[in-house]
Amino acid sequence: MNPVQASKGAAIDLESISKAYGGFKALDGVSLRIEPGEFMTLLGPSGSGKTTTLNVIAGFTDVTSGKLLVGEKSVVGVPAHKRNIGVVFQHYALFPHMSVGRNVAYPLTLRGIDQATRQARVARALDMVKMGDFAHRYPSELSGGQQQRVALARAIVFDPPLLLMDEPLGALDKKLREWLQLEIKRIHRELGTTFVYVTHDQEEALVLSDRIAVFNRGRIEQVGTGRQLYDEPATLFVGRFIGDSTVLRGQARSDGNSTALSIAGETVTAPRRLAGEASPVMLLRPEKLSLCRPGQNAANGANRLSGTIAEAIYLGSESKYEVKLADGSGAIVRSALTGESFGLGDKVELCFDGTDAKLLADDSTADTTLT
Amino acid sequence: MSASDPIAQPAADARPGRAWRPFALTAPAIILLIAVIGYPLLTIVLRSLSEPEWGLQNYAWFFGAPVNLTVLQRTFTISAWVTLVCVIAAYPYAYLMTAVGPRVRLVLVLCVLIPFWVSGVVRTLSWVILLQDSGVINSLLRSAGFSGVKLIRTQTGVVIGMAQVLLPFMILPLYSVMQGIDLRLMRAAQSLGARPSRAFFTVYLPLSLPGVYAGAIIVFILSLGFYITPALLGGPRSTMLSTLVQTQVLSLLQWGRGGAMGVVLLVTTFVLLALAAPVMRSRHREAGRR
Numbered sequence: 001m002n003p004v005q006a007s008k009g010a011a012i013d014l015e016s017i018s019k020a021y022g023g024f025k026a027l028d029g030v031s032l033r034i035e036p037g038e039f040m041t042l043l044g045p046s047g048s049g050k051t052t053t054l055n056v057i058a059g060f061t062d063v064t065s066g067k068l069l070v071g072e073k074s075v076v077g078v079p080a081h082k083r084n085i086g087v088v089f090q091h092y093a094l095f096p097h098m099s100v101g102r103n104v105a106y107p108l109t110l111r112g113i114d115q116a117t118r119q120a121r122v123a124r125a126l127d128m129v130k131m132g133d134f135a136h137r138y139p140s141e142l143s144g145g146q147q148q149r150v151a152l153a154r155a156i157v158f159d160p161p162l163l164l165m166d167e168p169l170g171a172l173d174k175k176l177r178e179w180l181q182l183e184i185k186r187i188h189r190e191l192g193t194t195f196v197y198v199t200h201d202q203e204e205a206l207v208l209s210d211r212i213a214v215f216n217r218g219r220i221e222q223v224g225t226g227r228q229l230y231d232e233p234a235t236l237f238v239g240r241f242i243g244d245s246t247v248l249r250g251q252a253r254s255d256g257n258s259t260a261l262s263i264a265g266e267t268v269t270a271p272r273r274l275a276g277e278a279s280p281v282m283l284l285r286p287e288k289l290s291l292c293r294p295g296q297n298a299a300n301g302a303n304r305l306s307g308t309i310a311e312a313i314y315l316g317s318e319s320k321y322e323v324k325l326a327d328g329s330g331a332i333v334r335s336a337l338t339g340e341s342f343g344l345g346d347k348v349e350l351c352f353d354g355t356d357a358k359l360l361a362d363d364s365t366a367d368t369t370l371t
Numbered sequence: 372m373s374a375s376d377p378i379a380q381p382a383a384d385a386r387p388g389r390a391w392r393p394f395a396l397t398a399p400a401i402i403l404l405i406a407v408i409g410y411p412l413l414t415i416v417l418r419s420l421s422e423p424e425w426g427l428q429n430y431a432w433f434f435g436a437p438v439n440l441t442v443l444q445r446t447f448t449i450s451a452w453v454t455l456v457c458v459i460a461a462y463p464y465a466y467l468m469t470a471v472g473p474r475v476r477l478v479l480v481l482c483v484l485i486p487f488w489v490s491g492v493v494r495t496l497s498w499v500i501l502l503q504d505s506g507v508i509n510s511l512l513r514s515a516g517f518s519g520v521k522l523i524r525t526q527t528g529v530v531i532g533m534a535q536v537l538l539p540f541m542i543l544p545l546y547s548v549m550q551g552i553d554l555r556l557m558r559a560a561q562s563l564g565a566r567p568s569r570a571f572f573t574v575y576l577p578l579s580l581p582g583v584y585a586g587a588i589i590v591f592i593l594s595l596g597f598y599i600t601p602a603l604l605g606g607p608r609s610t611m612l613s614t615l616v617q618t619q620v621l622s623l624l625q626w627g628r629g630g631a632m633g634v635v636l637l638v639t640t641f642v643l644l645a646l647a648a649p650v651m652r653s654r655h656r657e658a659g660r661r
Binding site: 079083091154 | 558562566577
C-alpha cells in the first residue's frame, strides 16, 4: 500500500502444488520459483493447468496439497481479498455501473485512501495505460482494448507487488494484441512488479517473458527462457509447442555414441544417444533443414531424406515449405527467398546436419494434446 | 428496456416507406388496449365528474371525509409493506435460482409458478386457515409454549397474504436481471481487496437494482388495487381503498364516488412513480450488461 515499497516485486514459490477435482488432477505436483520483478509466463494448451495455477496464486482456488509462498510468506488459506495481488482477466471484468475513474479508484476506496491521494493515483494509473482522457466514460462506451487497459490500470493502481494476467489479450484482434504486448512490457519495466502471465499463444509468450513455464496435463514440462525452450527443449511436447518443428520417427538403432533412425528405407544419424529406454525421435527446427533437388549437393548435412513438396507458402521475407516424406509424415522447412524455389509436387531431398537434430523421448501422447 | 437506447434502434430511415410496418403489427394490441383500458378509464373519469350531476362534488366528498383519507394512506402503507416483504423474501430466492444447476432451478421456478396457477381466492382462503386464531400458526406457537398472536383481521395478516400472492411478480424480474450479472465481477472485486460482503454491496447489489425496481413497481401497483385478499384476511381497521370503492359502487350505487376514488388512486400512484423515477434511473448503459 505504501507507494515506495511498491517498486519491488514479490517472489513466488510454488512447492509441489496439487489440485484435484474429484478424480481429475488439474495440477499434479507443480513446483516453480518466480523471482522478484520477473515476467513469468505460464504457457500451455487449454486444460493444462496454467489458469488453475494462476487462480491458486490469486486465491480463487484452494490447493489440495502443497505450499505457496508470496513474498516469502505462506498464503495458503489466505482469502483472495487479503492477498494484495492485482489480477487482470481475459473478460476485462470492469464494473459496468461505475465510470472508468470509479473503477480504477475502487481498490483505493476499499483501502480507505483519502480522496486527494486517490485522485492523483487514479490519474497516474490511467496515464500509464494512456487512458487519462477516459475517466468519465463508462466501460460499455469503450472498445475491448480500451477496457483491458482500464482493467490493467485498476489492477496496478494499488501498487500490488504481484500482477497476475489471465490471457488478457485473448479476446482482441492480432494488431491490437501485438501493440498491447509492447505496452504490457513497458509497464512491467516501469513498475518493477512481478508479472505472472497466462497464455496459450507461444509467440506472445516469447515476446513478453523473461522466462516461460510450459504446462501440460497439470505438470510443468520445462521452465526457461524462450531461447532455452526453443533450442534445448526438454521434452518432445515442449519442442513441438514452442515454434515450428519437424519430428522424425523411425526404426531406432543406437550404438556407441550415435543414434540412427531408419525411415521408409532411408537412414539418418545423429551423433548422440538418448539416455534411458524410451524410443528416440529427432526434432528439427525449420531453419536447420534445407531442400535440394535429388542428387544435387546440399549445403549442409550428411543426412538426406527424399520427399515431395506438399505445400509452398510465400511469407514475404522467406518461404515456408511443407514436405511430405516417404513414410507419410510431414516436415516444415523455411528458406530465404534468395535460394532456389520449389513448386507443389516437386521431388526434393531434405538435408540436415545430424548435430542439429534434438534427440527426445517419443511421447506419442503429445500429438493428441496439441490438437 | 434497450428500446430507449437510440443506438439500438434499427436504421428506420433506411426504408422510409416501410416505417409504419411495426405499428401495423402492434395495431391489434393498441386497439385492444384502447377498448379495455382507455375507454373504461375515460368513463370512470367522466362519471366521477358527472354523477349525479356535473361538478367536483365527488372529489369534495372524498377529501372531506377523514376516513377516506385514512384508507387511502393505509392503502399506500400496506402496499409499501407488501413490496418490502416481497423484496426481502424474493432477493435471496432469485439469487439461489441463478446459483444452482438447471435441474434444481426448474424445481425452484415451479415452486414460484405453481401457486401462481392456483386462483388467488383459493390461496387467500388457505391463508385464513393458517392465520386464524385457532389456525395452524397459532396452534404451533401455543404447543411450543408461546402465546398466540393475532394475525387474522390485522394489517400484518393482510401483508402476509398479499406478499405471498404477489411474490412471483418480484422473483421473476429479479431473476431475469440477476441472471445477466457476470459473477466473475465478484472475483474481480475480491482480487481488488473487497471482502465478500463488501463486494456484494458495491458490485452485485447495484447491478441487481434494476430488477428490484422493476419487481417493486409491479408489486406495489398490483397491491394498491388488491381487493380479495384484504377483504378476506383484513378487518375493519385494515380496509383498503378497493373495498371502499366496492361499497360505494355495488352497495350504494354511487358510481361517481367510486370513480373519483379510482382517479385519486391513479393520480397519486403516478405522482409517486414520478418522484421515484430519478432514483431508479441508473447512469450506466444497458449495454454494460452481458
